[in-house]
C-alpha cells in the first residue's frame with residue numbers, strides 16, 4: 001500500500017511526511033533547530049504532549065485546500081500536518097515570544113537548585129532555559145515548595161522540581177499493571193503523589209526516572225554519588241529474563257565502577273527501541289540491582305553529542321585511585337567516628353538547601 | 366418590547382416544579398410535536414433556523430453544533446447537558462432548574478431525539494446538591510408519564526436521563542473536562558482534536574450544551590424556528606437569561622429579548638432597578654467573570670457613541686479594545702465605591718484556584734498574576750508591576766489548552782486597559798489606598814467621539 005505523503009514547509013524547509021504525522025515529528029525529520037523543544041511529549045507514551053506548551057509553533061498556512069493561517073499558536077506535538085501546510089518555528093517572532101514566556105513560567109517556581117540536583121547535566125529544563133530563557137527572573141515571590149518524598153527505596157520524588165509533564169503517570173499507566181501514583185489536587189498546587197505515602201513497587205516503575213525531564217524523579221541508588229559529567233556512559237546489555245525488559249542499557253561508569261544504569265536515551269530524550277525490536281524500557285532489576293561490570297556485556301562507549309556537558313568529562317584511561325586506608329589501618333575498615341554536626345555548624349543540618357526559594361548564601365552554610 | 370418570555374413565562378405559576386401543573390400549563394407539547402410529527406433531521410433544521418446560539422458562554426450556533434455530530438454505524442451517541450454553572454456571577458441555570466425543572470427535561474428529550482442519544486446526562490455543579498433531587502424527581506415524574514424510558518410515545522425512541530454531580534471544580538464546566546469527569550476521571554480538559562462531536566463521552570460522538578440552550582429548544586419546537594428567530598435582533602435571536610448581581614437594587618434572574626439597551630436593563634424597574642443606595646455606576650462585567658470589565662462610559666455607549674444593547678453583537682462591539690462579551694449572561698455591576706484592583710485580584714485568585722494545572726502558562730501564570738495583584742492591592746506594588754502584569758497575561762492568552770487560560774487573562778487585561786490610572790493610584794498613594802477607594806473618577810464621563 002502506498003502511503004499518502006503530505007508536503008509541509010517548516011521554517012522554509014520543505015519535507016514530505018506520511019499523512020497523520022505531527023508537525024513536531026515532521027520537524028524532527030528535518031532535525032536541528034527546526035525541531036521545537038519538547039518537555040512533555042514522549043513518542044513512546046500514548047497520549048503524551050500538549051501540556052507544557054514549549055513546542056508551540058505558528059501555522060501560517062493551514063493547507064493547500066484551506067490556506068488560512070491558524071489564529072492561535074498550536075502545540076506541534078499534538079497537531080497533525082496537512083498537505084501544503086506552512087509552519088514557522090524559529091522564524092516566527094510570536095513563537096519565540098510565547099516560548100520565552102513558557103520557559104519563564106516553568107522556571108518561576110522551579111528551585112534552580114541545579115548545583116545539588118542529580119539531573120543537572122542531563123536536564124531538559126536546563127537545556128531549555130539555556131536556549132530560550134532570560135538571564136534574569138522577574139518573579140519576586142516565595143517559590144512553591146514541597147517536601148521530598150521517597151517513592152520506595154529506589155526512587156526519590158522531589159516535587160519542587162516537577163513540571164507536571166504527566167510522563168511518569170503515563171509510564172505507570174502504560175507499562176505497569178497498576179498505577180500507584182498520580183496527580184493530586186489542581187492548578188499550581190497540583191502535585192505528583194501516591195496519596196497515602198506508598199512505595200512504588202512495579203518492576204517497570206523505574207522507567208519513570210528516565211522519562212522525567214527534570215530532577216523530580218531520581219535514582220536513589222545513584223543519589224549524590226557522582227555528577228553525571230564525571231561519569232562515562234557505556235552501552236551494554238545482558239540476558240534479562242524479564243520478558244518485557246529489552247535488556248539493553250547504558251551504564252554510567254567511573255573507572256571500573258558502575259554508578260548508574262539507565263535506558264538508552266536518543267537525541268530527543270526518549271528511550272531508543274532495542275535491537276531486538278522491543279521498546280527500550282528496562283526493568284528495575286537491570287536498573288537498580290546490576291551494578292557490577294561483570295553483570296553486563298559491554299558494547300562500547302556511548303556516542304555523546306559533543307555539545308553535551310557529558311562529553312566534557314574525558315576520563316579515558318582513568319584509574320580509580322588505590323584505596324590506602326585499610327592498608328594503613330592494618331586491614332580494618334575505616335569507621336565513622338563522629339558526626340561533624342556535633343562539633344561544627346558547617347553545613348547546618350537544619351537547612352535544606354534545595355528548599356530555599358533563593359540562591360544559597362554563605363550564611364546558609 | 367422587552368417583556369417577551371419564553372423560558373420563565375410560567376416560572377411563577379404555583380407548583381410549576383411538579384409534573385401535573387407543568388403539563389396542565391402546556392408542558393411536554395414539544396415532545397409530542399417532535400416525536401410524532403418530526404424527524405431528527407427536521408428538528409436540527411428548526412434549531413438551525415432559529416439562530417439559537419449556545420448560552421454557556423461561547424455563543425456557538427447550536428444547530429450547527431448538532432449537525433457536526435458524527436454518526437458512525439453502530440456507535441451510540443450522547444447528549445450531555447452542562448449544568449456545571451460555576452462562572453462567578455452566573456446563576457441563571459440554577460434558577461431554571463430549581464423552579465421549572467421540567468422545562469429542561471422536556472428540552473432534553475427533544476434534543477436527545479434529534480441527536481439520537483438514548484442515554485443523556487446532566488452534569489451538575491456539585492454545590493447544587495438540592496437541585497439534583499429536584500431534577501431526579503422531575504425525571505421520575507416524566508418517566509412515570511411515559512416521556513422517558515422505552516419507546517416514548519410509540520415512536521420507537523428510547524431515552525433515559527442521568528444526573529451526575531460534579532465535585533466542585535469550575536474547570537469541569539469546560540466541555541471536555543466535563544466529559545473526563547463524567548467518565549470518572551480527573552477533570553482535565555482534553556487536547557483537541559478530536560472534538561466531542563467525533564469522540565466525546567467514552568470516545569463516542571457527543572454534544573455538550575448548556576442548560577439554557579437545551580431549554581430553549583422547547584419554545585423553538587413549539588413556535589417553529591423561524592418565529593423564534595424573529596425575536597431579538599441580528600444574530601442574537603430569541604430570549605436570554607441574565608443573572609444580574611452586584612450593586613443593583615434588584616439582583617436576580619431576568620429573561621430579556623435582546624433588543625433592550627444596557628442602560629434600560631440597569632436602570633428600569635422591570636430589571637435591575639438602578640444602582641443600589643443611590644450610588645453611581647462605575648463599571649460592569651456584563652457576561653460572567655471571564656469577560657472584559659467595562660467602565661460605565663463604555664458600557665452604556667460604544668466607542669462610536671452608539672447605544673449599547675444587551676445582545677451578542679452590541680456587547681462585543683469594539684472588540685476587546687472597547688467592548689466586552691455576552692458570555693454566559695452573568696451581569697456584575699460595580700458602583701462608585703468598588704475597587705477595580707481588588708475586584709481584579711479576587712478574580713485572579715479564583716482562576717488560580719480553579720486552573721487544572723495541565724499547561725504551564727495557566728498553571729504558573731495565574732498564580733503569578735494573583736501575587737502581583739495582591740501586592741498592588743495591599744500597598745506593596747511597584748509601577749513596573751503593571752507592565753509586568755500585562756506581559757504575564759499576554760503570555761497566557763491564546764497559549765493554553767483550554768479557554769480557562771484566556772478567561773484568566775482577559776479580566777486582568779481589561780482592568781489594566783480601562784482602569785490603569787486606578788492601578789497607578791494604588792501604587793503612588795499606597796497609604797491612602799489602604800484607607801479609601803479610588804472612586805468613580807472619570808469612568809462615567811462621556812467619551813469624546815471624533816466626528
Ligand SMILES: Cc1cc2nc3c(=O)[nH]c(=O)nc-3n(C[C@H](O)[C@H](O)[C@H](O)COP(=O)(O)O)c2cc1C
Pocket residue numbers: 418419420421422423424425427430447448449450451452535536537538539540541573574575576578579767768769772
Ligand atoms: C473553564 C470553563 C468553564 C465553563 N463552564 C461552563 C459552565 O459552567 N456551563 C456551561 O454551560 N458552559 C461552560 N463552559 C463552556 C463549555 O465548554 C461549552 O462551550 C458549553 O457547555 C457549550 O454549550 P453551549 O453551546 O450550549 O453554550 C465553560 C468553559 C470553560 C472554558
Ligand code: SF4
Pocket residue numbers: 161162163164165166167168169192208211212213214216217
Ligand atoms: S515527576 Fe517528572 S515525569 Fe512526573 S510529571 Fe513531574 S516532571 Fe513529569
Ligand code: SF4
Pocket residue numbers: 536553554719720721722723724725727728765766767768769770771
Ligand atoms: S488552560 Fe488552565 S484549566 Fe485549561 S487545560 Fe490549561 S491549565 Fe488546565
Ligand code: FES
Pocket residue numbers: 037038039040041049050051052053054055056075076077078
Ligand atoms: S511537547 Fe508539545 S506541549 Fe509539551
